[in-house]
Amino acid sequence: MAKVDHDLCIGCGLCAEICPEVFVMNDDGLADVIEGSSCADAGCCEEAADSCPTNAISL
Numbered sequence: 001m002a003k004v005d006h007d008l009c010i011g012c013g014l015c016a017e018i019c020p021e022v023f024v025m026n027d028d029g030l031a032d033v034i035e036g037s038s039c040a041d042a043g044c045c046e047e048a049a050d051s052c053p054t055n056a057i058s059l
Helices: 014-018 045-051
Strands: 023-025 031-033
Touching: 014 023, 014 045
Parallel strands: none
Antiparallel strands: 023 031
16 A cells, blocks of 8 residues: 655655546645555556655555
């Protein structure tokens, strides 16, 4: 399961753009993982994590 470190997230939105099935931007402007989402089903988590400029996403 994916996890976003809010201490590292800068709110760029790349993860939500690349993998909207798993990532969403919250009211604070930071990325969150959509509850109940599955990286295995989405197939885009690895690309989103690799694209994160601050390495805030762990898989």
